[in-house]
Amino acid sequence: MSAPFDVAIVGGGPGGSAAAAAALRRGLSVAQIDRFTFPRIKPCAGGITIKSCVTLPYDLTPMIRGESHDVDFNVWQTRHNRFTRRRSPLLRLVVRPEFDNWLVSKNAEQPGFRFFDGERVLDISYDGLFTLRTSARTIRARQLVGADGAYSIVNKLFRVTQPKGMATAVEVALPRGDAVLPEQIPPCFDFGAIERGYGWVFPKDDHWNIGLYTMAKQTDLKHKLAEYIRLKGFRVSGDALATFEAHRFPFGGYRVILPNAPVYVVGDAGGFGDPLLGEGIYHAVASGTLAGETAADCLAGRVAANAYYERLKPTVLTDALITYYASRLFYRDVDKGLAILENPFVWRAFFEGGANGASFSRSLVRAWWFLAKSLVHPQFRHYRVGRSQSLALSGPLRGLAYLGGALIDRADWLSGSIP
Secondary structure, eight states, X not given: OOOOEEEEEEOOSHHXXXXXXXXXXXXXXXXXXXXXXXXXXXXXXXXXXXXXXXXXXXXXXXXXXXXXXXXXXXXXXXXXXXXEESSSOSEEEOOHHHHHHHHHHHHHTSTTEEEEESOOEEEEEESSSEEEEESSOEEEEEEEEEOOOTTOHHHHHHOOBOOSEXXXXXXXXXXXXXXXXXXXXXXXXXXXXXXXXXXXXXEOSSEEEEEEEESSOOSOHHHHHHHHHHHTTOEESSOXXXXXXXXXXXXXXXXXXXXXSSEEEOGGGTTXXXXXXXXXXXXXXXXXXXXXXXXXXXXTTSSOTTHHHHHHIIIIIHHHHHHHHHHHHHTTOHHHHHHHHHSHHHHHHHHHHHHTTOOHHHHHHTHHHHHHHHHHSOOEEEEEEEOOOOOSXXXXXXXXXXXXXXXXXXXXXXXXXXX
């Protein structure tokens, strides 16, 4: 029998590939398994935030299919907010099947890496070594990474996290030759286009990615997506839903039960994503990187395997906790939620934090630092269209917040620092 791998990774998405890249950099041997043959179909809007770009193990440039200095955060058919970053993009766009395949191919350039695609993992056992029985072979490994998404067999068998809920996203890709939008728009989020969720439009080089995301139980999502496409003003020749895809998004997996084996659950497999925006790539890559690094440290005898979950606490797990409760509050009244975001004290801190690669929780904890930084080197601008509503504050406090915010924006404008 061949020698066991140092790490077996179940799942070929960004989290699994980030874990593989981190382990390979430390000289470990890695087996990565995915049930689909690559390049696979993978429903995903393909928006890569700056914090995700910073966390990725490789330079994203070859995979970029669009990028934008502007992002719209709207309340559906009511409020329109455009945020602009003049020096560099706020959002980069990829096509997920290409992106996932590229990450695997980059790892395949490293010695000690084997990729087994088109093989479903049927069973996993542990007796000091992991034995993974796939549809084609048996693989032995010293450590195990579960990066196998919403219905993770790794998390099911080892019961590391119990996500609080499961959101749903549906989408289509409309070729630009078949779909026309009278007004060109940047990537946009239309909160309230669906109950407890939003609609999105992401313009890419040769197509539009359009979809709906919801935390609520919904029926007839195909019809609702078709209606959203129509109301956004798209004129489509042919069937607008010909490329319809759906996927589930687990969230709220911030409580961990430490396993009695060197098992590292990452990304959607643990429910680590942000339910506020439905973002999972950052959390997958960040947790995957920590998993690969911890696997190397564990084999070297520097830490125990459960140190991985301690390392997750300040970043990914804290984000999973905060965004879970923030999403519950935000989607109770998206109009008030966007009104809060409109205040310069709020949006400046969060956009500056995001531009510096900070997670949601880090942007919150260091809000005043990022706010101060945004004033010293201003590069953002906010344009508001439509009716305005006050913050969820009262009397003098509300007035002070808006007066201070107005003075900040006015100072930027007069100084010429923002065009």
